[in-house]
Amino acid sequence: xxxxxxTNIILFSGDYDKAMAAYIIANGAAxxxxxxxxxxxxxxxNALRKDEDKMIKKGFIEKLFAKMMPRGxxxxxxxxxxxxxxxxxxxxxxxxxxxxxxxxxxxxxxQELDVKLVACTMTMDLLGLKExxxxxxxxxxxxxxxxxxAEDGNVNLFI
Numbered sequence: 492x493x494x495x496x497x498t499n500i501i502l503f504s505g506d507y508d509k510a511m512a513a514y515i516i517a518n519g520a521a522x523x524x525x526x527x528x529x530x531x532x533x534x535x536x537n538a539l540r541k542d543e544d545k546m547i548k549k550g551f552i553e554k555l556f557a558k559m560m561p562r563g564x565x566x567x568x569x570x571x572x573x574x575x576x577x578x579x580x581x582x583x584x585x586x587x588x589x590x591x592x593x594x595x596x597x598x599x600x601x602q603e604l605d606v607k608l609v610a611c612t613m614t615m616d617l618l619g620l621k622e623x624x625x626x627x628x629x630x631x632x633x634x635x636x637x638x639x640x641a642e643d644g645n646v647n648l649f650i
Contacts, residue, residue: 498525498646501637505534505561506570507579507594513650514538514597520646521604529601530637532611535650536618538564538598539610539625553619560618564594602628609636 498520502513513529521527531539542563549557561567569578586593592600601608609630615621622631641647 496520496523496525496645497640497643498527498648499637499641499644500527500529500648500650502529502531502535502538502650503533504570504650505537505567507564507567508569508571508582509650510535510538510564510567511594511597513648514594514601516648517606518597518600518604521601521606525645526607527601527604528607528609528637528640530609530611530632530640532614532634533618534560536610536614536620536625537561537567538594539608539629540564540620541624541626542566547621547623549619556618557620557624564598567594598626607640611637 498517500513500517502510504510513535517527517529537560540561540563542565544562567579568576569582572578583593598608607630608626608628609632610620610625612631612633615631
């Protein structure tokens with residue numbers, strides 16, 4: 492019995508275009524029958540945030556982080572040419588024109604393809620993020636869990 496190939500991605504970036512690249516690679520690997528994990532840490536956690544505001548008791552610093560960070564994948568900025576938020580509108584227009592999938596659609600597809608979406612619990616603690624603020628069907632783990640997945644990985648990427 493042959494072991495399935497694995498693809499492990501650390502999504503550190505909170506940029507829309509970089510998150511899209513991570514999810515495109517993840518979905519492609521899953522389509523090629525790889526076991527895929529995306530470990531979301533620091534600003535990459537924004538891709539997992541729900542759009543709606545949750546009334547959760549937080550400290551002052553956690554409230555500041557919650558206000559400053561984009562709420563959900565569709566509100567993330569671009570790594571280049573953000574132009575105070577106009578850049579993402581332009582790229583989303585191009586995506587629509589070419590009938591390509593948006594980042595929220597890529598995330599949904601990843602969940603349908605059983606890509607394991609993992610939120611870094613240490614970073615969640617640092618940024619004051621709670622499980623209720625993130626998408627459903629997300630796993631929660633620390634860096635040791637990522638390293639265990641990646642140790643024998645066929646493909647390991649940092650985005």
